[in-house]
Amino acid sequence: MSRFSWFNAVSLTLGFAFLYIPMIILVIFSFNESKLVTVWAGFSTKWYGELLANEAFLDAAWVTLRVAVFSSTLATILGTAAAYVLIRSGRFFGRTLFSGMIYAPLVMPEVITGLSLLLLFIGIGLERGVLTIVLAHTTFSMCYVSVVVSSRLATFDKSLEEAALDLGCSSAQAFRLVTLPIIAPAVISGWLLAFTLSLDDLVIASFATGPSATTLPIKIFSAVRLGVSPEINALSTIMISIVTVGVITASLVSKRKMVREREEELMAVRS
Amino acid sequence: MRRFALIALPYAWLLALFLVPFLIVVKISLSDVALSIPPYFPQFSWEEGIGAFLAELDFENFVFLTQDSLYWKAYLSSLFIALVSTALTLMIGYPVAYGMARAPEEWRPTLMMLIILPFWTSFLIRVYAWMGILSQEGFLNQFLLWTGIISTPLTILNTNTAVYIGIVYTYLPFMVLPIYAALDRLDGSLIEAAEDLGCSRLSAFWLVTVPMSRNGIIAGCFLVFIPALGEFVIPSLLGGSGTLMIGKVLWEEFFSNRDWPVASAVAVVLLLILIIPIVLFQRNQQRASEADQ
Known part of the structure; x- marks a missing residue:
């Protein structure tokens, strides 16, 4: 597949323009002096100032961050255990049901997941707030973690684990010393995925929360329902910059790692 | 024993927070609306048993x-x-x-x-x-x-x-x-x-x-x-x-x-x-x- 043609160049340019122009416009207009978001009235950072002075947004951001840290950590532990069970445990009672429950939440519409969890929380009389959002987020994001981790587990050489066991490791030691370091990149990307999903989620959090806890997406949604606002543009710019820096760093790190591995391979071949 | 815990933990979590909630949705979809909190009239309770539930079952909401x-x-x-x-x-x-x-x-x-x-x-x-x-x-x-x-x-x-x-x-x-x-x-x-x-x-x-x-x-x-x-x-x-x-x-x-x-x-x-x-x-x-x- 080579021979890069004009057609390819044009479709890539148009495709990426479509993906990025809306976000670029959003970022540019967060620095607009005017309250009218579509008319440029000069450069200003006042909306960032107003955003940082807005306690309701700061509270919501703090709630969102706490929920995301707790739920993604729990989801990573549960999801990794689930992946290990699915790939390594062979047959056990109710295996089909288990793997069904791992994959179903991935395709379940958010409105249904949210509705069903809310009805459960009300049914058992659990007061809705930060705890219930954490429970809800953990449930759906653990399935994403388990898919990411199990694809890594499925491709790695089982004989490494067996060798560790033969050399006198207990199964817990073998997991800690051999399996975990090998699947670590997948576990980390699973955690990051769970973290992002939790930061992002509007629908499930709206169902699972009560009056005591408001997350950032809920706050943003109720603000933008009334129309475009420059404060939300400023908030979006901050969020987009964090993600951009993160993704670029991650891809540079993985690129450097690939280069180093290739160099090491070359050295090994030469010696 | 450890293997059991490894299976039981995510299994129980998904049963309690995925399957059970979904069954509740199915159950409530078969209930009647009521002006109370929660705003529906339960059509099914374990005390009355499945027999009573089936006798009163209707698909009113689906109709x-x-x-x-x-x-x-x-x-x-x-x-x-x-x-x-x-x-x-x-x-x-x-x-x-x-x-x-x-x-x-x-x-x-x-x-x-x-x-x-x-x-x-x-x-x-x-x-x-x-x-x-x-x-x-x-x-x-x-x-x-x-x-x-x-x-x-x-x-x-x-x-x-x-x-x-x-x-x-x-x-x-x-x-x-x-x-x-x-x-x-x-x-x-x-x-x-x-x-x-x-x-x-x-x-x-x-x-x-x-x-x-x-x-x-x-x-x-x-x-x-x-x-x-x-x-x-x-x-x-x-x-x-x-x-x-x-x-x-x-x-x-x-x-x-x-x-x-x-x-x-x-x-x-x-x-x-x-x-x-x-x-x-x-x-x-x-x-x-x-x-x-």
Whole structure:
């Protein structure tokens, strides 16, 4: 597949323009002096100032961050255990049901997941707030973690684990010393995925929360329902910059790692 | 013992927070609405037993869904919107994936990163970005008026057109990635062979490239269609009062009308509709992974 043609160049340019122009416009207009978001009235950072002075947004951001840290950590532990069970445990009672429950939440519409969890929380009389959002987020994001981790587990050489066991490791030691370091990149990307999903989620959090806890997406949604606002543009710019820096760093790190591995391979071949 | 704990922990979690809640939805969809908290009259309790439950069982809420035209219109229009936007996403996504697969080797990590980056950015913010573009005095209208293509501003925001744009925009990476993965594995010599045997470049594309990327196309289409069907955020921010989508109807039934039994019945029917594409998608994935081995 080579021979890069004009057609390819044009479709890539148009495709990426479509993906990025809306976000670029959003970022540019967060620095607009005017309250009218579509008319440029000069450069200003006042909306960032107003955003940082807005306690309701700061509270919501703090709630969102706490929920995301707790739920993604729990989801990573549960999801990794689930992946290990699915790939390594062979047959056990109710295996089909288990793997069904791992994959179903991935395709379940958010409105249904949210509705069903809310009805459960009300049914058992659990007061809705930060705890219930954490429970809800953990449930759906653990399935994403388990898919990411199990694809890594499925491709790695089982004989490494067996060798560790033969050399006198207990199964817990073998997991800690051999399996975990090998699947670590997948576990980390699973955690990051769970973290992002939790930061992002509007629908499930709206169902699972009560009056005591408001997350950032809920706050943003109720603000933008009334129309475009420059404060939300400023908030979006901050969020987009964090993600951009993160993704670029991650891809540079993985690129450097690939280069180093290739160099090491070359050295090994030469010696 | 340790193995048991390893299985039991995620198993119990999913039973308690995925399966049981879903059974509650099914149960409430069979209950009657009541003016109390919670606002439904329980039709089933363990004390009365299953016999009493079955004797009183009715599908009242489901019958109601067929009688009120709002619901079946919402289901049909969700299906239609999801189908059209999937087709549009494919039409835009395929050339992009094709361009990525044929781009020089050293560009590919960057292109890949550019496709993945929107995936990590907030979904809500990416939908919101279009509100400023599509409104009456938005950038698109300003641009079109400036170029002289139109003389009066177009109404795009709060119509179905805006919903299509929103769905295509947010789900484009889901279409591009599987197609790119399929095209990336394609053996270039097959196309050369087709051209040597007298195919034009265009017919080599239709006869070799497209069929060979079939699994990627199918996977991409389902990854767009399934979430688009139950979409809530896009129709409520970009769509108008005339935009009927079932995710929005369910939300309003629950939060505005507080009719929990009907909201639950809407959810059950939506899931029944989704089972067909989900099963087809699973089968395609299985076939693709078998073909790999």
